[in-house]
Amino acid sequence: MPSTDDTELAQASDTGAPSDLSLLLHDALLVSLAALFALLFGGVVYQFYETDAALFWNPNLLAATGYIWLPSIGATLFICGMRRALIGARSFNKRVMLAVLTLVYGLGFSGVLYFLGRALGLQDFWLFAGVGALLLVYPILRFASERPGLCSVLMLTLPGMLLGAAGVSWLEQRYLLVESLGDQFMDPNAQLLTVLALLVVASGAALVPHFADLAMREILRTHTRLAAATSGILLLGALALSWLNRAILVPRLYLETHLVLGFFEWLLVLGALGWLSVLSPSYTRPTGKNLRPKLAILGFLILGSHGLLFFAPSSPGQPIPRRSDYLAELFAQPYLLVFDKDEDGYLPAYLGGADCDNARASVNPLAREVLADGVDDNCRNGDAPAEEVAPAAVLPGGNARLVIVISVDMLRPDFMQVYGAEHATTPYLHAHRDEWTRFERAYTSGGITTLALPSLLRGRIPLAIDFEPAYRTLDFRYVFSDKDNDINRVFASPRADKHPTIGDIFRQAGLPTRAIVDDGPAGIFQKGFGFETGFDTFHYPNLPEGPGPEAWNLDALTDTAVSLIEDGKAEGFWWLHIYDPHAADPPCRDFDTTPGLGCYRDAILDADQAIGRIAEALRAAGQWDDTALFITSDHGEALGEHGLSHHGLDSYEEFVRIPLLAKYPAGTPTGEVVTRPVSLIDVSTTALGVAGLQPPASFQGEDLRRLTEGAKRRFPVISQLLITNTMGAPYRQQTLLIDGSARLMLDRVTHKTWLFDIADDPGQKSPLIVNGVGAPDAQSKADALRQELLDALNAMEAVGPESRATKFP
Numbered sequence: 001m002p003s004t005d006d007t008e009l010a011q012a013s014d015t016g017a018p019s020d021l022s023l024l025l026h027d028a029l030l031v032s033l034a035a036l037f038a039l040l041f042g043g044v045v046y047q048f049y050e051t052d053a054a055l056f057w058n059p060n061l062l063a064a065t066g067y068i069w070l071p072s073i074g075a076t077l078f079i080c081g082m083r084r085a086l087i088g089a090r091s092f093n094k095r096v097m098l099a100v101l102t103l104v105y106g107l108g109f110s111g112v113l114y115f116l117g118r119a120l121g122l123q124d125f126w127l128f129a130g131v132g133a134l135l136l137v138y139p140i141l142r143f144a145s146e147r148p149g150l151c152s153v154l155m156l157t158l159p160g161m162l163l164g165a166a167g168v169s170w171l172e173q174r175y176l177l178v179e180s181l182g183d184q185f186m187d188p189n190a191q192l193l194t195v196l197a198l199l200v201v202a203s204g205a206a207l208v209p210h211f212a213d214l215a216m217r218e219i220l221r222t223h224t225r226l227a228a229a230t231s232g233i234l235l236l237g238a239l240a241l242s243w244l245n246r247a248i249l250v251p252r253l254y255l256e257t258h259l260v261l262g263f264f265e266w267l268l269v270l271g272a273l274g275w276l277s278v279l280s281p282s283y284t285r286p287t288g289k290n291l292r293p294k295l296a297i298l299g300f301l302i303l304g305s306h307g308l309l310f311f312a313p314s315s316p317g318q319p320i321p322r323r324s325d326y327l328a329e330l331f332a333q334p335y336l337l338v339f340d341k342d343e344d345g346y347l348p349a350y351l352g353g354a355d356c357d358n359a360r361a362s363v364n365p366l367a368r369e370v371l372a373d374g375v376d377d378n379c380r381n382g383d384a385p386a387e388e389v390a391p392a393a394v395l396p397g398g399n400a401r402l403v404i405v406i407s408v409d410m411l412r413p414d415f416m417q418v419y420g421a422e423h424a425t426t427p428y429l430h431a432h433r434d435e436w437t438r439f440e441r442a443y444t445s446g447g448i449t450t451l452a453l454p455s456l457l458r459g460r461i462p463l464a465i466d467f468e469p470a471y472r473t474l475d476f477r478y479v480f481s482d483k484d485n486d487i488n489r490v491f492a493s494p495r496a497d498k499h500p501t502i503g504d505i506f507r508q509a510g511l512p513t514r515a516i517v518d519d520g521p522a523g524i525f526q527k528g529f530g531f532e533t534g535f536d537t538f539h540y541p542n543l544p545e546g547p548g549p550e551a552w553n554l555d556a557l558t559d560t561a562v563s564l565i566e567d568g569k570a571e572g573f574w575w576l577h578i579y580d581p582h583a584a585d586p587p588c589r590d591f592d593t594t595p596g597l598g599c600y601r602d603a604i605l606d607a608d609q610a611i612g613r614i615a616e617a618l619r620a621a622g623q624w625d626d627t628a629l630f631i632t633s634d635h636g637e638a639l640g641e642h643g644l645s646h647h648g649l650d651s652y653e654e655f656v657r658i659p660l661l662a663k664y665p666a667g668t669p670t671g672e673v674v675t676r677p678v679s680l681i682d683v684s685t686t687a688l689g690v691a692g693l694q695p696p697a698s699f700q701g702e703d704l705r706r707l708t709e710g711a712k713r714r715f716p717v718i719s720q721l722l723i724t725n726t727m728g729a730p731y732r733q734q735t736l737l738i739d740g741s742a743r744l745m746l747d748r749v750t751h752k753t754w755l756f757d758i759a760d761d762p763g764q765k766s767p768l769i770v771n772g773v774g775a776p777d778a779q780s781k782a783d784a785l786r787q788e789l790l791d792a793l794n795a796m797e798a799v800g801p802e803s804r805a806t807k808f809p
Helices: 004-015 020-050 059-089 094-119 126-145 148-155 157-175 188-206 214-221 224-248 255-278 291-310 326-339 427-431 449-458 502-508 554-566 600-620 680-689 704-708 776-796
Strands: 402-408 437-439 468-473 487-493 513-517 537-539 572-578 627-633 660-663 717-724 730-739 742-747 753-757
Touching: 020 059, 020 224, 020 255, 020 291, 020 326, 059 157, 059 291, 059 326, 094 126, 094 148, 094 157, 094 188, 126 148, 148 157, 148 214, 157 188, 157 255, 188 224, 188 255, 214 255, 224 255, 255 326, 402 449, 402 600, 402 680, 427 600, 437 704, 449 487, 449 502, 449 680, 449 717, 502 513, 502 572, 502 680, 513 554, 554 572, 554 600, 572 600, 600 627, 627 680, 660 680, 680 704, 717 776, 730 776, 742 776, 753 776
Parallel strands: 402 572, 402 627, 513 537, 513 572
Antiparallel strands: 437 660, 468 487, 627 660, 717 730, 730 742, 742 753
């Protein structure tokens, strides 16, 4: 006996009568087609900018279409439910409808005007925004009140605005955008909120055709020119938003923002298809005549996309489907809720994921390998064997009385006169360049301060450190629980890591240790974050030794160091951190503004003068000859070279290459220029060696003096970056292998691989391998380097005797 559904389908097909099933199927097709178009177009744009204008096709983008179906089902059911609800709402008293419209539109336009005012630097603008919104809304609703059909059409905008507002509300909960609005002109949060408020209003207008019942469809059908124009405008808006989301808005950094903008892209495309369908005569007379073909198309799309997802290629370097685009990440979220059984944030392999064990959260692509435990903890190359790593060898006879490491925040060597820059930004260092060994190819071990400096102090690559999440509040406090109501960023804190620091080794030898640091407004050096580990005295504003936040600046930092030298307290190990280049605000003094960096050259000059004051104080005290001094940085900074700004977003040279100048105690050759690649963690090992101290086995760097003489490394030069969402879940983890002139970038979350040779391509504009695609000889080279990198990571990140159960990432 045929089922009820079969009977309804047969009757609808035979009679051509309208049915709930035909409307449901029509909605499902439009929703899924909109999701497919938005994902594929966005993925192509994403791919274009990810590969720096080198468009390599990513077959797993097609596989990612398998993720659209759960969200599409949810959207279809929402449309059907709201359509029924709005039929009931039309029976409301006209005054009630106008009151609801006044409230919703008043709030919507008030938000647009208020955030626009804040973007223009206007404060206390709520009243003016409210009045302005009423001036806009009143004539519209007054006009609509005299035309019942128009009033009903306006009611159809409410569900779309509700959807948009839900997305913005979720984003606000994650980033606290309203609470963190700034007072400056063109505040980024105010600009973003203005765009989001406009998109909420636009979403209401976009989805009107989808919520219309048959009576309302007759009204819309009489305005075909308006429908055609609206459809075109919405499609252009969706395409522009797709480009904005992937090319303009700080790519990669704020994941949830990209996801919400991707959500609006989907809504706008869905709206464009809905208004386009108004042009069809069947829009007002939906029948069941084409049910079977529509069902066949829908079934083909569902089965085909899931087949692509199930058989998605997992070749090295090929990005996994979920990471093919922001929309792929968005659409995959319901699948994570349903199928990520161990809740480690990774989908199983049969859904295009990278989790090799969906039952254990401790096994995932970013897990640290436990050697010889019979488990492939990090889902690569099987279980790693237990191999004892010997401590780094150092040159004997280290006799430095004082070892100073000065890290200058965000310092690019190509802006330093001593590295050949045309501007006189480092006159002191340049004048005394014969006293320093200059390393031309030094690389940070971590792409952001909270990765690089813990790595420097512990002599280990970042993901070999036991970090835990530190959540930053709006008032720049750091808490270690995500239960705080005003957190909007997460960083990596080394406070619970048990690996010995440089300071720990000096203290074990009975030598004093001291840190004199400045981090501007960031606050990461405050007590409890973990940077104070290993120091007898930590000079910082929130500790008793600090003079207070208002007075603590580069001059105060330098005065403190010079006073200690003059008082005869210069011994042991010192770490100084200079923040100024990171926040070099105009007006500039000696140099023109550097686009994107403000008075960057002035700040470098200030740092050079501070270093000069400290050096001259050491000379005056007779300690210059028995002092070892290292000048370096935590990371570089992008200035648009690859369409990117900021730092910690990628591993191109502008992000990871840093200066490194080493001044050894008297008797060690100086004035050399070393072109061999070296790492920031080599400074850690050398700082111990020059003082006659043996680095522990946990230190992974080498003695720079031995490297200068041609000694071999135990581990290759590696740089790592980590990008997470606001709750600490990793979205990218890119590791860079530096091997001669070769640069291999491997992202263990997305699985993408890039290969460059900076000897032939110093600007890194022509990748030899991208997304696993390249010439056979380049592919062979990439495979060998990839295996070298994975073997090194297995050993370097392996759980050791000082390791604990890490919470992050």
